[in-house]
Every structure is written in C-alpha cells, then in structure tokens.
Amino acid sequence: MDDRTPPERKKRPTLKDVARLAGVHVSTVSRTLDPNADHLIRDEVKEKIRAVCRELNYRPNSIASSLRTNRTKTIGVVIPDITNLLFPPIFRGIEDELAAQGYAAIMVNTDGDADREEQLTETLIARGVDGIIAASVPRQDAHIARMAQRGFPIVTVNRRLDDPSVPSVTNDDDFGIKRILTHLVALGHRRIVHIAGPQSLSTGKLRAEAFARYHAEILEQAEPPVIVYAESFNEAEGERCAEQILAKGTPVTAALCANDRLAIGAIAAFKRRGLKVPEDISVTGFNDMALVDRIDPPLTTIRIQHYEIGRNAARMILAMIENGTLPPDGHKVLPVELVVRQSSGPAPRP
C-alpha cells in the first residue's frame, strides 16, 4: 500500500547511510575514510565501502568532525585592509599553502584599528579557527601577545611584535634599506632624506633605524640625516611629508621612502611643486607592489617576496598546530632585492 519511497530525500548521506548499505558498522566506514586508520580494514571491505561512498556521492560532514576533534582546519587571517595592494599577494600565498594542506582561510579586515582587531580576533576564535596569521599587528600588540602566551597558535606576517616570543615571517627590512641607500649614494646623492613610516609598526621602525645607521656608516656626515615621519603608510601622508620637506627648504636630492605608497604620494607632491623626478629629485619606495612599474615615473624600489612570506607564514602556523603549538623556528626573514626603475637617477649637479 504505502510502501512508496518517501517524498524526495534531499539530505546529504551520512556515515550511517553508507554503513547500512555496505552492511558494516559506522566506525568501519570512518576508519576506511581515515588515511591513518584505513590499514586496519580488510581490502574487500574497503572496496565495498568505497563503492558505496561513490554511489551515494558521500561527503564527510566536516562540522561534525570538527565538533568531535576540536579542530576545524580553518585559519583566521587578520589583515589591515585587503584593498591595500600589499596584501592580496600575501593572502594569496597563505591561501594557496593552506588549501594544499586541506585548510581554509577566513579573512577579516581591521583597518588598523586595535579594538576592531581584538573584537574580530575573538569572533575568529569563537568560530573555532585552529590558528591565526596576523598581518596587522603594531609592535606592541597586547592582545596578540596575550593569546600567543596562552598557547594559541599565532604567527605574524610582514610585520612583527617587539615581543620576540611571537613567531613571525618578515622581509629583510634592514638589508633592503641598506641596498637602496647604497644605490642612491652610488648615483651621487649626498643629501638624502628618509620619509619614514609609523614608528608603531615594526616595518616603520626597522626601516628608519636602518636608514639612520647605514646613512651614518656610508656617508660619514657630521649632521644626522633628515627623517620625517609619516603617520600612516599611505599616499596622503607621503604627500604631506614631501610638502614638509619642501617647506623647510632642506636641501635634498633624494627621498628614500619607507614604502611604495609614501613614495607615490611624495612623487605627486614633488611634481605638483614643479620638480622633476628623477632629474631634480630621486624618489624610491619599498615593497614593489602591483603597478608601481607602470606609474610615472616607474618606481625604483625594494622587491619583497609577498607571495612567499604568505606561504611561509602558512607553513609555520600549520607546523605549530601539528606539533602542538611549539614555534618551529621563531622568526623567518626572507631576502629582498633592489629593482631599479626610472624614479631614481644621478644626483643633480648643484
């Protein structure tokens, strides 16, 4: 009579369904699907089970698995703003490496706001992420440091904390500055100003320190070098700093900027004041982000390995998670290289 099949099953098949059709117990199916346990099962049984899985198009429910194992195979990625051209390739590196290991990434944008960062980090944890990669940390980030201390897997990328206990993957900021300074000096520049980034960020601080140190070392000038400080790493601040330099009337033939965005702003300001880059003043950047080879003039800069720092950060966090949270090799610093384009040229004759 009413032995018709029920009205359209939409539900995804579960382990139980597979077990029933294969005539075995659910745990047998579970083991068959677990690469670490499938050697325990007889081959014929495995065959049978695999066949049923295929037939039903069975997909394990990762939520259920997560609840049981307390692992989500998901990593939180905390970024200031994905719209900042520096971050997409870093994120892509992270994503690719994670995906290759069966992990997924949840990205949140903090806009550099500490409160937002804390709040978003909490929601990531509430979602059960297994670890966090943070690209948005200031040098003193109490919240991140605290979580790391508690044993939660965290690595920072591109920037790092002053606190050395939080592992990081960064660029060789020091060498980058040295390299580009050497380049400018070789072009005959002696009056070189540094447009520095925010000193609350490791990148801003390290690059400014390197500038001061190598400037003293290479140029051996009596007076200390001129450094103007930007409040954030963006074009508007680059413009403001350039204006400030011009206003002060500091004699200068080159502006070594702490990143590309500052350089872009500086170039705009200099041009607006009728200066030619690089004929009147050379301007250099740092990062070699997308499209800086197409701007006017194409930017001389330091190429960092965006994609690779991302991949390395992902590898590091995965290692921490597997080895139960022990930092594998504290701080990784990737090499950088100079890319000479047209924004730097011979120092003008006085």
Add this chain to the structure above:
Amino acid sequence: MDDRTPPERKKRPTLKDVARLAGVHVSTVSRTLDPNADHLIRDEVKEKIRAVCRELNYRPNSIASSLRTNRTKTIGVVIPDITNLLFPPIFRGIEDELAAQGYAAIMVNTDGDADREEQLTETLIARGVDGIIAASVPRQDAHIARMAQRGFPIVTVNRRLDDPSVPSVTNDDDFGIKRILTHLVALGHRRIVHIAGPQSLSTGKLRAEAFARYHAEILEQAEPPVIVYAESFNEAEGERCAEQILAKGTPVTAALCANDRLAIGAIAAFKRRGLKVPEDISVTGFNDMALVDRIDPPLTTIRIQHYEIGRNAARMILAMIENGTLPPDGHKVLPVELVVRQSSGPAPRP
C-alpha cells in the same frame, strides 16, 4: 586536604558549566542567549545567567551550534585571483556586509580554471557554507547552474551567467561602453577600435556587443567597427591586441578597451612603437581599478562600484538564505560613471 582547585583548566566553558553555576538547566541558558527565545525566560533568571556568562567569559561554540542547526553562518567566495586588482575591493564589500550580519567569508582562488572551480566549490560545500558568491563564472558554467537549480543559494558578482535563473549583481556594462564611446566621439574620434575581452565572460561579451551597437548607432558608418579579441583580461593580451592593430595598419585614433588591464597593456605597446598617448592615439579602460590614476598617462575609464557590488551580492545571498533560497530580485545592475583623465584627448588631425 585535597580541596585544591584542579590543575589549570584550559577548556572553554560550555553551556553546561554556565547552567551549573547559575543553578538552571542548559536549555534555559540556551534560550537566554537566543534573541528569538529569551522572552520566555524570567528577567531575574536571565540576569543571573548573563552574570555567570560574563564571569566565565563564556563564548558559544559555533561548531556545535552549526552541527545542530545545519547552518554555519559562513559564505564561500569564489574569485579568479585576489591578486587581480579588480577583486580586493569587491571582496572587501562582501566581507564588510557579511561581518555586519555575523557571517564570515571563506575565499578560494580559481585562476579561472573550470576544474579548479568545481573542485574548490565542492570543498566549500563540504565545509558547510550556507551559500556561495561567485565572481569567477564564465557565461556557461554548468556546475554553478546545476547547484543553483538544486536550490543551493548562489549569486554571481561582477559577471553573470547566460542562464537568467542564477541571480547576479553586476555593473551597467552597456551604459559604460556607451558613455565612453560618446566621450571619444565628442573628442572628434571617428576611427575607434575595440579591444574586447574574452567572449566566454559576460563582461567581455556584453561590452563588445554594446560597442558594436552604439558604434553603429552613433557613428552611422558604412563599414562595421573593428574589434580585436583578447583571450584574457590582462596586460599581455592588451599588448598583443594593440600590436595586432598596428600590424594590420588599420587607421585608428582611439582604442576603447574592455577593461583597465587591457588598456594598460595597449598603452605599453603603443608607446613602445613610438606612439604618444593621447596625442597620437587615445586609450580608455573599464573598471577604474586601483592606481590607474597614477599610471602614465592617467587612465580615462569607467568607474564601477567595486565595493558596492560586493556589498549588494552579500546582501542578496543573505536574503536568499533567510527566505529559504528564493532569489529576492534576480539581477541587480549598479550604475557606472565616466572618469576622464589624460589617456584620452582630441582626435589628431589627419
């Protein structure tokens, strides 16, 4: 004697812990925390429970909740490549809107590969995403169409399927082309070539069709307009197409490109051949992606609302999920505007 506190509890508190401390049943706690059910609980009890939650710093375990409710509050975002400057602002729009509604985004990069897309989409579904926003679809995307037909919430953004049953949020491609063509004609151009995008993508197709239609309408020329087709939306193809135009010797005073990256490539090729942009030839783009205002020459283009199409796509998918998968308003098309910069100028006198 041994009434010391146990040796360091690391575990997160659970509903059960809260219930015990508050002297109520777990279900009472659960209701208190559920905005849709908390009216059932007496105020004093709620107070008590809230206090305990605060004291324990209780955070609901969203995994457990997901397992029970079969909802993860997570959306999959399928993008060709976040490294492509078009996508970061779109993704940011998606992310912001989702976050505001308590949802998170998992992003995957397909590199435009259909197999990868299918495979990655499957893993998203296995992870239990409640819906998918796809920015990477070709016009005929069997896989996406099939999933949508099955009732899985999907919306496409920036591009759309030919199949009208899959909802989308796109730009007014047709008007954008009309607007920029009008601009060029107003500058005196009569020999305008179109560097078209891949015809397998809605953007490529729609823009090329619009070009042909409005060209005929506005210029009323006997011969059909010249269109060269790029195989993908990138700089290299822009260069190739520009070379091809030059090689053919087609007389042309303006190249209307289907997007900014093609325009950037075309400009590079024209310059390399000694042509000046815009004095000898005007070049225009589409999208107004980051930094095209800083390249040489600054690009005349159509500004799309990157961020807003992202937000709208997020809103649409959330509506579908809440209303149980009913497309709320099929296809949303956001307005675009012309941005005139220096890559377009008066047609040269012959």
Add this chain to the structure above:
DNA sequence: CTGTTAGCGCTTTCAG
C-alpha cells in the same frame, strides 16, 4: 580486523 559505546556542545521538541 571489526563492532560497541560514549560522547563533542548545542538546539529543540515535548512535557510539566
């Protein structure tokens, strides 16, 4: 090699 058992932490009827 395979089955049994006992939950992970939460939601949701169903009672009272």
Add this chain to the structure above:
DNA sequence: CTGAAAGCGCTAACAG
C-alpha cells in the same frame, strides 16, 4: 516560564 530528553554526524577508546 523551565526542565527533560533526544540527537545533529562523526571519532576514538575499548573490547572482542
């Protein structure tokens, strides 16, 4: 208004 009970789908001892 609150408690009891069942169970989402899977894993991991522990027995055989």
